[in-house]
Amino acid sequence: MIKIDKDFYENGQVLFIGYSGGKNRPFSKMVYQAFTNNGIKVYALNNKAEGDYDIKVYGSLGELAEVPTTAYVLLKKENVPGILKELGARGIKRIQFQSSRSADASVLEACAQKGIETAVACPLMKFGSGLHRLHGFFAGVR
């Protein structure tokens, strides 16, 4: 069972790493809206700075005046190790990975070694509606 409560998102903020302005934009937007409609402020990040029509997308952590302590990662797992070091250095304490495609055992192990708490679950299981919540129920997201 994965427990994700509001405390996981300290100060009601989350850093959304891998916000897509490309073909995954609809999904990224859905997650963004689910977070924000539940009172969680989202800082969207994409190092390609693809941007979006509605949402400000930061190109790097350096652009943020204040880095949240929780991150949500929507990247392919081969791209994750490259950012873990920087996230740890910028004070990230908790990371939520979208799915096992974003984090395998080695990634979770690397997070544990850096003292970063992890969860692997789609945010929509917690903050979405309808079928997403049902999916979350069967996936054990509480």
Next chain:
Amino acid sequence: MNTFSLIRTRWSNEKVMTAVFGVLAMYLLPSWIRQPESIPAFLAVVAAALLTDSVLNLIRYRCPVCGVSAAVTAGVFYILTPGTALWVRIAGVAAALLAGKHLWGGTGKNPINPALAGVLAIGLVLPMNAPDFTPQLSMLPALLLSIPFIRFRPYAAAGFMAGMAAAMVFRQNFGFDSYLEYGAIFWGCLVLTDPVTVSPRPVLGAAGGAFTGAVSMLLSGSTVVMAGSILIFNVICFIADRYLELPSGNMRRGKPVDGVIARNSEVLFFDLSQSKEEIRQGAEEKAAVPEFSSQEILQRLERNGVVGMGGAAFPTAEKIRSVMRAREEKKYFIINAVECDPGLIHDGWLMDRCMEEICAGIKLMQQCVAFEVVVMAVKETKTIKACNVNVAKVPDYYPAGAEKELIRLVLGRELSVGDIPAEKGILVLNVQTVFAIFEAVVRNKRALTKFITVADMNTKTAYVVKTKLGADIRAVADKLPLTPGNIFAGGGAMQCGNVYANDVVDKHVNFIAVSRFPGYKESVLCSRCGFCDKNCPMGLGVSRISQFVEQGKLEKAKKYRPESCLQCGNCSRVCLAGRNLAARVRAAKAG
């Protein structure tokens, strides 16, 4: 700041297609009651369509996409192929989706109706019964429920029915039964209103629909003929929409947008500007207006930093100078008190409380420029206190308060895209700007504060707030009794953006709102409904512009004159695919 409309239609392509599928099911209901054993066959055809569509969409988009349009294709296909073997239907609907839709690029890109293409293909190689259009009362609910879909392509649907009616006259076959018999209403409302394959052009739609209807009726009983004639019409529409002349781009009358505030809610005022003066409630004293020369007025306006408060923030003194320089014989002054954005209430509030000062500001402008006509424009639904100026009531729609639209409504003059009203001798000032003119000239007060509307869209309440320019937007929201939620700010409810850390109330901000994030899901499936084009007050080809912007073809987008866009946000509000189209048009405008 990227802006978008906070007000969105509750409809989406998926909901519309689900409704169409429901109507098709209603149509089949009588036959299911008579022959329940036909239900599994129908479900098998629908399942085959959904499976085919899902697999092909997964290959194309690499993510799951709603396949309800495939279910509709299956429904139409099933009804039009009675008495055909189940395996033929299953193979036929799969082939129809592949050849009639996905080979052309998927949903919204196919030039022909896939179900009818499948029907035609089967009808040409296999003997096929005519569909059951036997008149029966149990069919009426489906027929009635199909009527609202006329909204999508009214000209083609009306033409189709007129063509059928003409054919009936020709055949001397009258009576309501014959309408039912030939399914005129049903097919006119469902297939001839498919926005993907039928043109929205009035003449082409009506003529093509009439041709299709007449042919179908004159050669009644032949599904192949009906399918063939509709497919020919589809191809003509495809060619016409791709190659014929673009929309004219003339200003059209907009449509009312429901307000975001409950009508009976009490409006509270908060002064967060820390100014010592109080807003007078029902001022009785006449605001004294000393005599000033034109130069004195303009100098005071410049010194006190007065700019347009409607959102454009153009320096007012500069605008007045343009009017003074204009070579036009007659000069006009329109006070814009329309407040057409559905989220704004502060201009109306200001007029209720400070009309004396506003009237004094108008007098100052008359001292500055010898206007032939001075008119205060208000919504037809608004009553205002008597003031010594003419009042023009304008229809209550959005965006009636857009500068050129207001000029058209009040003076009956059409200005083209490149025309600047001030250079034509027409001064249009927002009512709050006129108030600021009074304060700057008579009270010699710097324009460092402004009135804005702060709305809680979760509870449908709103407040009028006087705030300092430069105030932190989040701090302003924190001082008011608002429910927790996302904070948006912009020119109005139709032009808002996300508020980020350090965003401040500047001269462009008229509206702050707490709201749920509007449902912009940015679907990949555009159904070409054309609502964006229909609702554009400038008559722009919004769908084409956004299509080219997404393809990165800004040069092609420029041909559709995005520079005429008012950024009213109407296109984003009505988009059934949940796309922020106004932002795409803005990208074309800037590109």
